[in-house]
Amino acid sequence: MSKKLYLVLTIVVALSMLLTACGAKATPTSQPPAAEKVTLRVLVHQNPPMVAFMEEFNKKFQEKYPNITVDMAVVNANELSTVTQTRLTANDVDVVDMFGFANGAQPYMKQVDPPNWQQLIDAGLLMDLTGQPFLKNYDASAIQDAGTYNGKVYEINLGRVSYSGIYYNKDLFTANNVKVPTTWTELVTACETFKTAGIPCMTAGGKDGWPIFVGAYGLLGSIYPDQAALVEGLWTGSIKWNDANSLVMWERMQVYARDMMEEGASGIAGDAAPGRFASGAVAMFPGGTWYGPAIDAAQPAFKWGYIPFPGSDNADDNKYLFGKYDQGWVVAAKTPNKDAALLYLTEFSDPANYQAFVDAVGFIPTQPTAKLSTGIGAEVAPYLANFRVGYEQYWIAPKGAGQFANPWATYFKPFGTDDDPKTLADKVQGDLQAGLNAVK
């Protein structure tokens, strides 16, 4: 009895499928089909002003293209590369916000692994965007320097940032009669004045580690203004982390970490630091230009300025802003939603939308028609002629180098354990040399 029942059910199911298939073929084709429903999966990193902009942009995009639903995931910046790799591998994402399309291996570097973006391209996971009409909206140099690999374009870069400047609290400077520092000595004096008045000199997101050492990249830049030459010198041995120039840098980094940073900075998360500075309690905040909108959002009436880190006693050495090409959009090569993904990039690249984006995030634009109309834009404009790509964008550590082979202020107390610049300089050079020797 039951066997008969199964047989009947099987026949019914098979007939239903057959009729459904026939029915599909029978759909009239003379009428244009309704736009296919698409869910576009977008991955971005956590940067509150950027996320707020993207949410607004997505809303407008969905209104314009009602068949497309944008499913945007936000992850911590430290996790972006991990999530990108896993989601691209699983073909579970369409459009990704990708950092650092740089750090290509140089001829003088031996046995280095290619950076992760290059690994993703070599594995065929990123779409070739060459020839897409929206590329014309961007600076050719930005497309070339921060989006092109082996003659093909894989990323549209969304802007440059500087990370070697210091935000300063204009009201506190005026109230304490402190002149905006242009040399290292003036900076030290300014900090002493503030500390004497019971005002913490600087704050930064020490809990995440990198905001402390990135905050001191300006100090590194004032000692070594040509950062590409610095990296080559370190690899070839003509520059050492314990030579006379570097020792000056370490001594100043110790002052920066030990005396200039406020007590408790080691517990502040990176994205909480702008709010701490905007509270008006701290005189200065070394950090990247991307923090500008977050400071404004936290306290719109707060008055601040932005200067290059005065790491040298020669004011002429302190006129440079060091930075990098920041985030850009890439598309998954195997996306099933190619048209929607390219439409998304086309809309984003529209000059009006792009202007709104750079206004929101404070980037130095990579579209020639965009204006530096933000507060941070006005602050960096005088230094743009002196904008230089920073150390972080050139450096790849040799395999075998130790964990101290970097110019990081976080090695010093209270963030680390070191309190003697000379000893630390020798340790850093020793860790680097061990790697250089290992790959000879």
Place this chain on the structure above:
Amino acid sequence: MNYHFGRGWTRWSPYLLLLPGILFYFVIALGPSLATTVYSFTDATGIKGATVNWVGLANYKEFLLMGQASKDNLSALGRTLVFCFFVTTIQFGLGLLVAMIVNQNLKGRNFFRTLYFMPIILGAVIQGLVWSLFLYPLGGPMAKFLALFGARSEFLGGPPFVAFAWVIAIQIWANMGTTMIIFLAGLQTIPSELYEAARIDGANPWQVFSNVTWPLLTPSVNTNLTLNIIGSLQAWQLFLILIGYRNGTQVLGYLIYATGFGQTSGSVTSSFRQGYAASASIILFLLVLVLGMTTNYILQRREARIME
């Protein structure tokens, strides 16, 4: 011949019933473990479609013998053992103590059992966030309390050994509930007559513990020690959430994660090195295997001695 499950096809029913479990074990546990072993001899990046080359022992040589990085790796290995020692001993001792307390016929004991077990339910991310907020140096509860004595709460972002000690403490807080529950289950299997007999014989509390409780807790002791050792050797999530990749704090488990997913340099542009990370995983596996088997051997001998 006596067949428990009868003759004919029913004889195979236990094996058929076991099959899903065995298949699940092969797919979820054994398969990836074998794949990791193979990966450790390659330059795999973990990226689908990327070329994978056989590199022999190169990953192991780099991990153990190449430059200062290998010395840093060995330091991480040493730190893993330190972490394991403190977590295992303190968690074991505290778990036993708390289990004995909440095993008493006290008012509200179910509430306290739940309270001590609760961190387990939270998961590593929430556990980490709770403590990050609690220790927040600018206005967090701990900072406010320490400020009364003129002290500061720069623990997780401060000197590496301080941050490391806090991760030990938080790991113990997070997992002590499991140790407690296992001991509690063990304590409840000890017949009350034995305690009564000991008391009638005039035994003091210490004698009751050492001659009755402790020997009869042997299965729980063995389980807890093994779980604590293996769990602490493999720990990495709390390191990621509480302190991230910082010099002087990495343990092997976190080093593997950071290497495999390109986070070692602190740069957002480092490489994915899952073949290399797989070799570190195998080294960690060998460490767990040696320590786990040695502990098991010692515990089994002890159990046999007690049963004699």
